[in-house]
Amino acid sequence: MTAEHGIVLITGTSSGIGLATAVAAATAGYTVVATMRDTDRARPLLDAAEQAGVALDLRQLDVTDAESVTRCFDGVQRTYGRLDALVNNAGISNFDPTLEMSTMAALRANLEVNFFGVVAASRAAMPLLRACRGRLVTIGSVHGVVGQPFNEAYCAAKFAVEGFMESLAPVAGAHGVQVSVVVPGFVKDTSFGIFPDINRRTVQAASGPYAPTFADYVAWIGSQGWEGAGQLSQEVAEVVVDTLRAERPPFRVPANRWAADYLGHKLTDRDGSTVQTLARTWIGQPDN
Known part of the structure; x- marks a missing residue:
């Protein structure tokens, strides 16, 4: 896919990785359809695009709303x-x-956005991607591979995304669509990476009999320092753009060295190549 002629739709672009990726992809020459649930929150994205000197096609998309998903993807096709x-x-x-x-309700809401929302957008996109032999890139998490205490619902959703995309990848690949999961670690300039004291106090107060365990967990977090772990949304965005441009991107793309090493605690097939090569043989698609 060449940047000059690539139409890329990005979900969740009001802030963080989505915002940075929309601007980075447009800067690289892609035509970017930047979507978000509430377009009233678009000002930071539009300001960043203006500062970078790029144009974006801003559209409303709520990945948990079937009508919104259909409307958005049909509109892009038109x-x-x-x-x-x-x-x-x-x-x-x-x-x-x-x-x-x-x-x-909270557990279901998390899965609805973080897993079923990914499935809904991917399902709507696949006919278009097959026609163009395109790319399906999903932002995963190290917590989709290694579970994190006190974050069960988020980890469950990201584990589900990993399993879903790993299963889809060889079949999609046989029909011309390359599937990748970009795996950030600790992204320090997003709401996912910010863990203010008020949240700690709130969770501590609501933890009932688990409060001492939560306190130990918070103390462990504070003792780590996380040198080399943290990265900025812009750094993740650059990895996403590189993945879009790569001739044959791997299935799993750690967004920095720390993430790769962290995944290594659980995975020996760090980029997913071994599993994908094996799975392709199961559907009559051995590597050339």
């Missing part, structure tokens, strides 16, 4: 007649008291 790439970025954080102290 406008451009094609879609070369989808970047699934929309998501919500969920640093909650542990299972007993949360609610089923």
Whole structure:
């Protein structure tokens, strides 16, 4: 896919990684359809685009609303007649008291956005991507591979995304669509990376019998320092753009060295190549 002729739709562009990726992709020459649930929150994105000297096609998209998904992707097809790439970025954080102290509604809401929203957007995009032999890129998380205490719902959703995309990748690849999951670690300039004291106090107060365990966990976080772990949204955005431009991107793309090493605690097949090569043989698509 060449940048000059690529139409890329990015979800969740009002802030953070989505905002940075929209601007970075437009700067690289892509035509960017930047979507968000509430377009009244578009000012930071539009200001960043203006500062970078790029134009964006801003559209409303709520990945949890079937009508919104259909309307958005049908609109892109009418406008451009094609879609070369989808970047699934929309998501919500969920640093909650542990299972007993949360609610089923909160757990379901997390999965609705972070997993089913990804599935809904991908499902709508696939016919267009197949026609263009395009790219399906999803923002994952190290917590989609390694579970994080007191973050069960978010980890469950990201684990589900990993499994879904790993299963889809060989089949999509056989039909011309390359699937990748970009895996950031600690992104320090987003709401996912900010963990203010008020949140700690709130979760601590709501943790009931788990409060001492939560306190130990917070103390451990504070003792780590996380040198080399943190990265900025812009750095992740550059990895996403590189993945879009790569001739044969790997399935799993750690966004920095720390993320790669962290995944290594659990994975020996760090970029997913071994599993993908094996899975392709199961559907009659061995590597050339």
